[in-house]
């Protein structure tokens with residue numbers, strides 16, 4: 332442990348380490364400036380609302396099917412796994428439903444679904460904006476006196492952040508439905524026991540906590556993917572690099588913020 | 599009128615533009631010529647404020663570009679039309695929506711007025727019956743025309759064209775040249791054109807600046823270009 336710490340501190344003080352840290356701080360700064368540009372007052376509210384509808388359809392509505400299918404299957408699988416792990420006759424079978432609900436609400440419906448959306452939404456956003464950047468379309472917008480960041484990015488961030496908690500609720504509903512389908516098809520536990528378990532010790536705050544996490548994660552997804560795309564350079568290869576970097580950064584940040592938010596809200 | 603004084607621009611440690619001073623007059627096709635990679639696009643993008651110059655000043659009439667606030671710059675840009683090298687039409691919009699895009703943001707016209715103006719611009723550049731096509735369904739020449747139509751949509755005082763005829767056949771490119779020249783004279787615009795096409799230099803060049811490795815080496819009109827003394831320019835012309 333001591334050795335590792337020493338090695339780490341030597342690396343941090345080396346030239347390479349310092350330049351890495353510098354780069355990191357620089358990109359955080361640029362990200363903040365970018366957000367400042369995005370959150371300028373829209374030039375025309377009518378255009379903003381129209382774009383908001385377009386983006387909601389593109390980012391949220393088009394993810395509904397994916398989220399439903401994944402939740403349905405994971406819900407079913409989890410029920411089988413949980414049931415096969417508590418064969419003990421002293422544990423009430425109702426706990427299968429209870430545990431499924433807790434897993435879904437606390438972690439799956441927000442964090443895991445957000446990680447899946449990071450791939451879908453993130454690559455969609457960063458490649459769209461990145462290809463507009465490298466074909467000068469963003470410069471063309473700026474040249475018309477339009478705030479390109481505001482026009483392109485603000486509707487994406489707003490719709491992703493505000494509407495994603497609905498995806499989380501949808502995922503919860505379909506996860507529970509998946510569990511119920513498996514329960515009623517296989518009869519591992521009685522359907523009534525399952526329903527009872529789902530209702531057992533229900534804590535509404537957990538849903539709020541999960542919805543909040545989802546909104547936060549989708550804010551990260553939309554803003555970072557936009558940021559990477561907006562500053563993409565180097566032709567179509569650069570667009571590819573930008574969207575890869577965006578998704579890696581987003582995934583790490585989602586896990587990090589999951590830890591922080593959980594510590595802050597649940598402990 | 600646009601006036602550039604002692605303009606310097608570099609990327610990192612590589613100097614791209616060095617000590618450029620030039621003046622562009624209204625109603626004239628001002629040309630910037632030079633080999634590929636000589637810094638023409640960078641000059642154009644610096645002129646319109648997409649890149650920050652390292653030093654030097656750019657005057658639009660009596661306004662200094664460097665001392666403008668964000669809102670003033672936005673106002674100025676609404677008086678500028680720009681045709682990009684690759685047209686830069688918006689993929690997400692049809693031809694007519696592309697042309698109405700600047701109007702949506704910068705005017706409070708009714709939809710009918712906007713469509714009327716867009717039709718007028720499209721007519722002016724001889725694009726008809728393509729209102730509802732998307733840019734990727736158009737040929738290169740058509741894209742350029744639509745790009746010009748979009749650039750003149752708000753009746754700009756200044757028109758910038760980055761290689762308006764690169765990648766086009768000689769016939770289409772001379773049509774585009776004529777079009778730009780006509781529009782310039784018709785609306786008394788200050789037009790700046792980047793090109794390395796000898797034909798357009800001869801036919802529509804009113805005021806020509808030759809750039810080599812980021813330096814302005816020669817300036818004059820199309821009559822004087824063949825008798826110019828500058829050795830780099832002679833080399834450039836012979837290669838053509």
Ligand SMILES: Nc1ncnc2c1ncn2[C@@H]1O[C@H](COP(=O)(O)OP(=O)(O)O)[C@@H](O)[C@H]1O
Pocket residue numbers: 609614632633634635636637638639640641
């Ligand atoms: N964004 C940029 N970053 C770094 N170098 C650039 C950038 N844009 C252009 N350059 C460099 O500036 C030089 C001039 O490019 P450009 O103005 O595009 O030439 P052209 O005269 O063909 O339009 C080239 O050597 C190019 O490598």
Ligand SMILES: [Mg+2]
Pocket residue numbers: 638639683760761
């Ligand atoms: Mg160029």
